[in-house]
Amino acid sequence: MSHTEASAIKEELARLDLSMPPRQDDLETSKVTIVDTKDVVVSMLGALAPAKRTSNSVFVDMEGVNLSRHGSISLMQLYVPESKDIFIVDIHTLGAQAFVIPGHQDNTLKSVLESREIQKYFFDVRNDADALYALFEIRLAHVVDVQLLELASRTGSKHVLRGLAACVEQEQVLTDAAASRWKKTKEEGPKLFNPKLGGSYEVFNIRPLPQCLVDYCVGDVQHLPALSDIYQCRLDDHWKEQVRVETERRLTESRKPNYQPKGKKKVLGPRKWAFPSKSPGKQPKSLWDKPQKESSADVSHSDTVRTTVDEGRLRLQPVDFVRQGARSRKGKGSHQSVKPRPDGPVAGMTAEQDWALCDKDCGWCGHCGDGVL
Numbered sequence: 001m002s003h004t005e006a007s008a009i010k011e012e013l014a015r016l017d018l019s020m021p022p023r024q025d026d027l028e029t030s031k032v033t034i035v036d037t038k039d040v041v042v043s044m045l046g047a048l049a050p051a052k053r054t055s056n057s058v059f060v061d062m063e064g065v066n067l068s069r070h071g072s073i074s075l076m077q078l079y080v081p082e083s084k085d086i087f088i089v090d091i092h093t094l095g096a097q098a099f100v101i102p103g104h105q106d107n108t109l110k111s112v113l114e115s116r117e118i119q120k121y122f123f124d125v126r127n128d129a130d131a132l133y134a135l136f137e138i139r140l141a142h143v144v145d146v147q148l149l150e151l152a153s154r155t156g157s158k159h160v161l162r163g164l165a166a167c168v169e170q171e172q173v174l175t176d177a178a179a180s181r182w183k184k185t186k187e188e189g190p191k192l193f194n195p196k197l198g199g200s201y202e203v204f205n206i207r208p209l210p211q212c213l214v215d216y217c218v219g220d221v222q223h224l225p226a227l228s229d230i231y232q233c234r235l236d237d238h239w240k241e242q243v244r245v246e247t248e249r250r251l252t253e254s255r256k257p258n259y260q261p262k263g264k265k266k267v268l269g270p271r272k273w274a275f276p277s278k279s280p281g282k283q284p285k286s287l288w289d290k291p292q293k294e295s296s297a298d299v300s301h302s303d304t305v306r307t308t309v310d311e312g313r314l315r316l317q318p319v320d321f322v323r324q325g326a327r328s329r330k331g332k333g334s335h336q337s338v339k340p341r342p343d344g345p346v347a348g349m350t351a352e353q354d355w356a357l358c359d360k361d362c363g364w365c366g367h368c369g370d371g372v373l
Helices: 003-015 038-048 109-114 126-136 146-153 164-171 176-193 201-205 211-221 224-233 237-254
Strands: 031-035 057-065 072-080 085-090 119-122 143-145 305-307 316-318 339-341 344-347
Touching: 031 038, 031 211, 038 072, 038 085, 038 109, 057 126, 057 201, 057 211, 057 224, 072 126, 072 201, 072 211, 085 211, 119 224, 126 237, 143 146, 143 237, 146 164, 146 224, 146 237, 164 176, 164 224, 176 201, 176 211
Parallel strands: 031 085, 057 119, 119 143
Antiparallel strands: 057 072, 072 085, 305 316, 339 344
């Protein structure tokens, strides 16, 4: 082989990302089981037993009415990639018994979730952990937050978090046909449960569960393994440890009495990730530390972000402090600040743009990152 031919092959290999998993087709369907009786719970626990599996990883998501300590859990989805089993546990029907019914090996769903031998993958674990701890006294352990994996794997700005839908689209884990079907499912589901679209989260408590919601629940966990593989291949040991530490911090925060399930700041990534230190042990002042020249009564800080297509710059940049009702004169155009209302959306924003109505499975419109529109 000539030197020229060898160089050409080397260049071609360099263009290939061999760490990327093959694009998936959702027609290679998983086996979906609705877990709503004691016998089915026992069967599920047998499939989750570590001794029967080559990998100790389970991918988890939850649905509910105001999913948090202030609401309820309706469903819990658990995906076992090796067997392609997806279990949708009917928490609404089984209640607390769903977590304590023993399997043949005396394991329970509670013990699985709290086990340090079984790794649980969530996409944004915060409100799920909050609901499990507050409502059923379950302390999640050995968790990997795929949302944080994505943030850590970025080469650009790590300022604003990304939603699941944006991740699936960005990484192109599905074939074109599968992506079209998945997107349609993710658009049809919210029409039933999203109050902004005329739906109600109570629909998750309707039995039998509508097939479109079954498909929606499946879509929330089915592609998490591919995403987690992609992101972890991009991380070195340092960032893997940062993800572990930040995930533990999320779990700890979710158990605190003052934890807030909703809020604009939840769209922001860890401060140290957004503004990393240039030298070890020294953290530069970030925009969060910018001193206010006005009193808190006269100033409202918006987490407004501006988007740029220039990958070399911050994709999402916080704006400066603006007086309530005033307009910022910096940059092109002007943006009016927002005023909080005690009983509804903030002033200057319609109900459709109110961040307080967003649930954790966002990522479609990006309005949760916009304090002002």
